[in-house]
Structures are given as C-alpha cells and as structure tokens.
Amino acid sequence: MPLTSNLPSLEIPDYSLFDLLFGELDERHENKLAIVDSGSQATFRELKSDIEAFAGALAHRGIKQGDVVALHCPNSTTFAVALHGILRAGATCTTVASLATAEDVEKQIKASGATMMLTTSSIGWAGARGAESAGLPPERIIGLTGLHGMGEMLAEGHTAPDVDVLGDDIAVIPFSSGTTGVPKGVQLTHRNLIANVLQAGAATEEALREDTPAVTVLPFFHIYGLTALLNLCLYRRATQYTMAKFDLLDFLGIIQEHRAKFAFIAPPIAVGLAKHPAVDNYDLSSLETIFSGAASLQLDLASQVEKRLDCVMAQGYGMTESSPAAHIRIGHDSPLDSIGRAVPNTEYKIVDVETEQLLEIDPPREGRSEPGELWIRGPQVMVGYLNNPEATAATLVDGWLRTGDIAELDSHGNVYIVDRFKELIKYKGYQVPPAELESVLLGHPDIADAACSGVIRQSDGEEIPKAYVVVQEGKSLTADEVMEFVAERVAPYKKVRAVEFMDAIPKSATGKILRKDLKAMEAARG
Template sequence: MPVPSPHRTIEIPDVSVYDLLFSSLTPAELGRTALTDSATGTTVTFGELRRQVDLFAGALAHRGIGVGDVVALHAPNSLAFAVAFHGILRAGGTVTTVGALGTAGDVAKQVTASGASLMLTVGLLGTAGVEGAKDAGLADSAIIDLASADAGLASLLGEGHAAPAVTVDPATHVAVLPFSSGTTGIPKGVELSHRNLVANIVQVGPLLLKNGQTPDSVIMAVLPFFHIYGMNVLLNSSLYNRTHLVTMPSFDLPRFLELHQEHHIDFTFVAPPIAVVLAKHPLIDRYDLTSLTTVLSGAAALDDKLAEAVQRRLGVAVLQGFGMTEASPVTHVSSRGETPLASIGLPVANTECKVVDLTDPDFHEILPPGNEGERSDAGEMWVRGPQVMLGYLNNEEATEVTLLRDGWLRTGDIVQYDYEGNVYVVDRAKELIKYKGYQVAPAELEALLMSHEGIADAAVVGYIRPDDGEEVPRAFVVPQVGLDGSPVAVDKEELIAWVAARVAPYKKIRMVEIAEVIPKSGTGKILRKDLRDVPVSV
C-alpha cells in the first residue's frame, strides 16, 4: 500500500496564482512589508507589490500579451523578478524562467522550444538574454531589459495601463514552463498549471508555519527564483504566508551573512553547498546570526552529519524537503523535532508516496520495515498528488515514461523507508555506480568525504577503467581553506585509505582528483555529468 500523507486532506482553491496571493489581501496586510531587494535597497509592502504587478500586467497587455502567450523571464532574484513574474501571470500569459547562468545558446534553445514571443532580461546577467533571444528570432522590440533606465521596469509601470480582465481555467492553463535542470539528460519544458502551483503553495505554506516560520518572519531568498524551488517555495509560499522576503541576486558569503545580521533573518532556505559553508567556513563566526532559528535545505539530499554540524554551530533547527520541477516542486517535508535529520520526512497533504523495485518488471512495491531502527530495501520513489505536472511540453514519449496513466510520477530517485514511513534519499537512479554487480551510491561517499576535516566539497562519479571495463568510484575533492586563505594539503592515497576504513570493500574510492570547484546547478545539484569525462590526472 502507498504511504499516505499524515496531514489532513485540504481543499485546493480553484483560483489562479494571482488570486490566491493577491486578491485575498486584507486591509491590514496591505501595509505589511513584503519584499526587500538587497541589491537596490528597495522595500515594498504587499499593497505596493500588488499595484506594481497590476501595472506590469497592463503594460504587457498593451503590448499584446494575453492568454496563450509565453514570456521568457531572465532575471536574478529581485523585486523586478517578482513583479514581472506575477505580472505575466496576471496578464494571462505563461512564464518560462531562464537560468541566470545560461549561455546565449541555452537561451535561444529555450525561447525557441517554449514558443516565447517576448524576452524580459536584466543586463546584470550579461548579454546572453539579448543575444539568445535574437538568435531565436525575436525582434529588438520583443526584448526588454528590465534594468534599463529608459525602457525598463520603471518605464513600464509608469505607463499606467490597467490590468486586463482575464479568465483562465486554473486546472488546464499552463502558468509556468520551467525547464528541468538537465542534470541527467536534455532539459525538458515542464507544464505546470495554476492549480499545480496553487496546490503546492497551500500544501507547503502551513508546514512552513508549523516548522518555525511566523507571519513576522524575515526570510532569506538567495536560491534562484528561476528554479521551481525558489519560485514556488521561497517566493510564492512566502507571499502566501505574508512574511518579509529579502532577496539576493547571487550567493556571496560575506553579503549573505551581513544581510542575516542586518535584517535579523530567522528562516533561511539553502541547498547543501550553502549548508557546507555554514558548517565549515571560518567567516561564519564573525557575524551575529542569533536571530536565525531555522534552516530548510532542499534541491538535493542533505547528509545527517552535515545537518548536525550546522545545528551545533548555529544553534538552529535544520529541516529537509524533497521536490522536483515536475511536482511544483514539494512532495515531502520533514517535521521539526519529529523527523530524523537524514530523512526528507513524510508526504505533504493530499499526496501519496510509494517505493518500487526497479529490478522487478512488474514494479513490485517495497513496504516500510516492521521494526524500529531498520530501513527497507532501496527502490525508486513514485508520488501522486494535485501538484504533479500536466506533462512535458511537446514530448509525449517522455511524459508517458515519467507520468503514468494512473497519476503516479516517477521521480527517478532511489530511496528507502524507515518503519514510520519516513523517506531517505539514496541517490539518483541514473547515477548509481555499478561495481562488480554491487550498487554504489555517490551521495553516500560524498557525505563521508565531506566529514573529513581537510575536505571543503566533494563529488563522486563512476569511471570505466580501460584495462578491465569495470566501473569504479572516482572522487573529486576541493581542499578546505585554512585561516590564512590557502588550501589544506590533501594526500590522495591517505584519503583513499581513510575512506576504505569506513565503508564496505565494494564501496571503496579507487581514484581521487583534486579540484578547485565542484560543478553544480544553480540550485546546488552536483553536475556529475560534467565530471565523468574529465581526463585522469597523471
């Protein structure tokens, strides 16, 4: 039997994202602080934000944008992003968010694939947005730099056009069209309806309040809004809970810490790479972080030892969530004081979860173990709920493989249950290393390497040995930085022996490469595909 959510079933409002977040504002909430843009120093209330969203929608409608039109949004975390994103939705359009670090080629591919007729970009991100849009065939008049003094955000709002009257079906209208990260393959456009996003906002919002957020919370928003985690968990769920969001355009450790100290931030969303910094970097001790009570990690699995290190150092509660673009994104969130640190917890409201045996052609279901302290066999996690996508854009074959006819979404993640049904992420199905018939999870070895005092960051990939064709674990490690700013020396053979003393023989690391940085996506997922073809050092 699937594991159901422990939370009560909730009614999903049959409304658009705009109506959920802005039409329900009370007179008292209109004057509350909604967002501070740390790059510009601008702070807006909920009432001011709604007014700007409406004016932006009016400006888009004046340019012919309406129901069925796709607008590409290429911008860092900022007030401009929030206004443009919700303005597009308010005008009846569909937003396709473009990664901040994408090349012109990446932008052109996404603009073309999504059918975007307008590009909104920001010069701070360079020329990729403009060049990519032009390469995709957009005219100069269809490319707007939101930071432009003459024709940017302020100019559009200053036109004073009223928001249009728009009617859409929340269940079928595609609100956003993010492209999956491509960490294991070619990025695909994910069709998410207003109902998908609304469902996940009302599923997640109350759990954030249960886990330490309050209406008076000040939230750090450094994880990118262009990614579904930043978009619907940080931006939209924070607006839904009427909290104060402080945005950062990109991660910079001193500025990150300054903002926590200056704004008395109490709730921070991170990905594992930031958790590593919070646990290990000496600069942390120079700032007053006593206001911080909660750190919630998502986008990739967080090791329990790393979580413990962050808790001890900062005196905070560390929580985990699990999600994917195809689920808007959240399917699981841990519970403060109840869920083991290594677990992503139980399903959110209105959501079912099951684990299936991939070695069985009939996908036999794996059940939670019967005794405390035990873990189930590992298998692929499947989820089902109202937040699950409509499908992949113009890709019926991929949709049928991932989204099954009875509503189950195949996550591609290998997990285990404990006896209470809590889920533990083992690794991505496509990234497991097969050594002499044994399955080796890179994430397990990475977590172990990260516990070494001389290692600041690590990644593990499979390497096919040319002499015998055997796939073996190969580690890439970034040395820890000393107080003088210089890297700590790492002896490869000693590190191999250190790991070997702590794992089963088939899990031993056979090769070590010293790296300056571990390649990662904007949300902190290790890009193992970028490491597999790195030449072996002599």
C-alpha cells in the same frame, strides 16, 4: 499499499495564483515589506499595484491570454513583478536560468514558443542575443532595468486586462535542470502551483510565519526558488530578503542585520555554514530554522550545521515536475537524515526498479524497506512535458510521478533518499550511492567540498568510485589519506578507489553536483 500524508487534506481552489497571493490583501499587511533586495524594496500593496500595472503594460504590447513570455532576471522585486505580471495578464512564463548562454536562451525560446523576452543587462546580454537569434523582433525583447524598462512600463498606467484564468491553465514552463540529460519543458498549471504553496505552507506553518523574516537566496527562476521561496513567503506574508547573486559573507550579513529567523539554502551553502571560518564573525543567533532543498542533505552535514548555529535544520524534497515539494522534514519528529513524510494531499510509494512492485518494510534491515524508486502522486504533479509525449508517458504512470530517485522507507513512513537511479556506481555487481560517499568525505575536517562518480578503470574496464576533492584552504591531503579515511567508514565494496583534487566541484545554480560534467571531463581524457 501506497502511503499518504499524515497532515490534514487541503481544498485546492480553482482560480489563479495571483488570486491566491494577492486576491485578498489584509489591511494590516498592505504596508508591510514584502521583498527587499540590494537596491529596492516593495510592500505588499506596492507589489500588488505594480503587478497589475505591469500586466496592463504587457497587454498593451500585445501579450494575450495563453501566450508564453520568457523571463531572464535575477532575484529581485523586479523578478516578482515581472513573473506575476505575466501570470496576471493570463500568459504563461518560462523562466530562464541567470547564467544561461545565448545558445541556451535561443533553444528555450524556440522550445517553449515564447513570443516575448524580458531580460536585464545586469546579468549580461545572453538573454537579448538569444532572443534575437530565436527570431523575436526588437520590440518583443524588453530590458527590464534599462532606460525604457519596467519603471517606464509601470508609469504608463495601463489597467490589467480582464482575463478569466482557471486552475488548469498553464502558469509556468520551467525547464528541468538537465543534470542527467537534456532539459525538458515542464508544464505546471496554476492549480499545481497553488496546491504546492498551500502544501508547503501547511508543512511549515509553525516555522514560517508572518513575523518570521526570511532570507531567500536561491534563484527564483528554479522551481524551488519560485514556489518555496518567493511564493511561499508572499503567501505567509513573511518579509523576504533576497540576493541577485549568492555571496556567503553577504548572506551572513543579511541574517545579522535583519535578525532573520528563517533561511532557505541548498547543500553547498550548508557546507559553508558548517566549515567556513567567517561564520564565527557574525551574530546568527536570530536564526531558528534553516531549510535545505534542491539536492540531498546528508546526516553529518545537517548535524554539523545544527550544532554550530544552534538552530533546526530542515529539509524538503521534490522535483521541477512536482512544483516542487513532495516531502518536507521540519523539526525533529523525523530523523535528521530523512526527507520526512509527504506534504498534504500526497501519496507515495517505493517500488522495485525492475519489477515496479511495491516494496515493503524489511525487519532484517532495521525497519527499512529495500532501496527502490520513489513514486509520488498529488495535485502538485505536472500535467506533462511540453511537446514530448514519449517522455511524459515514461515519467507519469497512472497519475504517479516516477522520480528517478532511489529511496528507502521506514516503519514510520519516513523516506530516505539514497541517490539518483542513473547516478548509482556499479562496482562488481554492487550498487554504490555517490551521495553516501560524499557525505563521508565532507566529514573530513580538511575537505571543503567533494563529489563522487563512477569511472572506468583502464586496467580491467571495471567501473570504480572516484572522489573529486576540494581541500580546505591552508590544508593538504594526499589521495591515499582520502581513500583511507573513506575505507574506515564504509563497506569494502563502497571504498573510493581513485582521487582527484580540484579547485571547485561543478554544480548547477541550485547546488546539484553536475556529474555529467565530471563524466564529460573523464571522457575527454580518453
């Protein structure tokens, strides 16, 4: 039988995300800081007022309920006002990656059907150029931080439109990261986002409170940043300190200066917290919880961070298609290397990849199921991919979301992510998870970062595990030393059989290793 969350079920209201976050603003929160960035700040009252005014300005410029507006903006109070202003106007927002090229922007505008682009020159001109190439007229390409930007729009004093936004209306269309394929537009409703804010709020209730200053440095354009950082902190009435661009020293400085208690990160930041010498130069004693998401966090790395910073290392799991949170492990009720149990109102199961039969706990495997694909079902799961019924049918099966992640299940209902199904290395009939090898490599004191992928060996055409390694500054390693280190810690068939040293590992904005880039690099070499 599928498993369900052990947390109490929640009632999911049928109204807009704006109603959830700002519909009832308690007097004691009105003058509390909601968001602080490097150049501005806003209280909860100011934020709500600016959102209403920006919604009015958009309506004055012809944005109607159901229109799609593209948002290309780094983390800031400006992003928060623009996003929620779009939704308050009854429109749908498609968020664009900060580092997107003009070509990327053009494709996304055309695919999403966006009729307006909100952008800023602070991250370059790709947004404006891409929107122009997509055919948007000049008056529909708005620079938020320019002379006639958001400040002037707010000063116009337009009243927010009278729109009736329902839970089933599409709120956002983020595009999946495309780390293993072509990005697809993910349709998430107001109900999806509301459900996930409430679910994540329930799962983190004791750790993230209104008296918990939080650092939100991962990009808001990504669903993890949008829901779990921006909107969850707004919902919990916690002051959040955000950054337009991540810098480790600035991140550490914010924690020290503002006595932050909660920090959202991705695994690459965890690597820095575990290994970078500068960490010792900052007072991080206020930190109570560090929450990692966007990519799998391995046991050794989590343990290193907990030990060095004397805090709780938490982990969340999800996908763009699940708004994103499906599982959250916080505290030590679940093993450190697991993603824990499901958030409220969520079912999950592990199925055989080939037969799609439910996998049960296998006592000979020390209380773990055989590895299989993780499927989840709940109110946070998307309604489908935009204009892509084939991909939707392949991903949603009777309401179940096929995650594409290989996982194992223990007797307590905890889930352990093994790797992406499409990224498993097939060596002599064995399946080798790259993430497991990466965890071992990061345990080496002289390795700053690492990735693994399967490559075809020219001598015999066999796919073998190859390691891509970034050496700590001032240290030196040979390929033989790296391979020997791994061989001493894994089964023989999992050994690394080739090593390449690199200056940096290619990763997405949210920290996912871009194995497709590694494979493209290998393919280019012939």
